[in-house]
Amino acid sequence: MFRNQLQKIVYKAGKSYQIDPKIPEQLIIRSFYTRGIMLIRGLLKLRKKVFLGKNVTILNKSNFILGKNVTIESYTILDGYAAQKIMLGDNAKIGSFSKLLSTSHFSKLGVGLKMGNNSAIGDYTHFGAPGGIEIGDDVIMGSYISFHSENHNFLDTTKLIREQGVTSKGIKLGNNIWVGAKVTFLDGCVVGNNSVVAAGAVVNGVYPDNSVIGGVPAKVIKTISQ
Secondary structure, three states: OHHHHHHHHHHHOOOOOOOOOOOOHHHHHHHHHHHHHHHHHHHHHHOOOEEEOOOOEEEOHHHEEEOOOEEEOOOOEEEOOOOOOEEEOOOOEEOOOOEEEOOOEOOEOOOOEEEOOOOEEOOOOEEEOOOOEEEOOOEEEOOOOEEEOOEEOOOOOOOOHHHOOEEOOOEEEOOOEEEOOOOEEEOOOEEOOOEEEOOOOEEOOEEOOOEEEEOOOOEEEEEOOO
16 A cells, blocks of 8 residues: 555656565655654644755745755755745755855855755755855755855955955756765856766866766766767
C-alpha cells in the first residue's frame, strides 16, 4: 500500500522513475512518517505546504516566494533580508546545515537567491548571495557547495583592503546541470544549460551550454554532443 502511494506521489511531482522493488517497506514507512512531521512543521511555521526539518531559521519570511513541495532540511539558516524576493521553485530542496547569507554588510543590501523548479542542493551549502545567485530548473548538486557572489577591491594601496568595499556581478547557473560535491562558484561565473561541473572545481568563468567543466580554475574538459 505504502509503495503504491509513494509511486503516485513521485509521478505527481513530475518525476518518471520507478521505485526499486528491493526498497524495504520499512524504509518507505519511515520516509512517510518523516515527511509528515516536516509538513506539519512547515504548516505551523510558515502556513504553507513546505517540508521543514528541525531547527530551521528563516529571517524576514515575508520576502520569500516558495513554490509547491519545497523542502528545507534541518539546521538550515535562510537570510531573507535582500533587495529582491528570495524564490524557491516547485520541488526545490536545500540540504541540512546549509546557510543563505543575503546581506553580508550594512554598507550594501544584498540581492539574494533564486532557485528554479526541481532543483536540489546537498548538505552544508553556503549561499553567499549579496551579489545575487540564480539557479535554473532541474539542477542537482552535491554537498559542501559554496557560492561567493562578490569580490573585495584591493588595488588602492593607500587603504586597507577591508576599507575598499566590494564589487559584485552575481552568479548564474542554467537549466539541467549536475554539480559534484565541494564545488566553489565565484562571482561573475556563468554555467550554461545541460552541463556537468566536476567535484572540487573552482568555477570563475563563463562556460557555454553542453559543457563538462572541472579543475582549479575550472576549464571545459568536454562538450556533450547530442
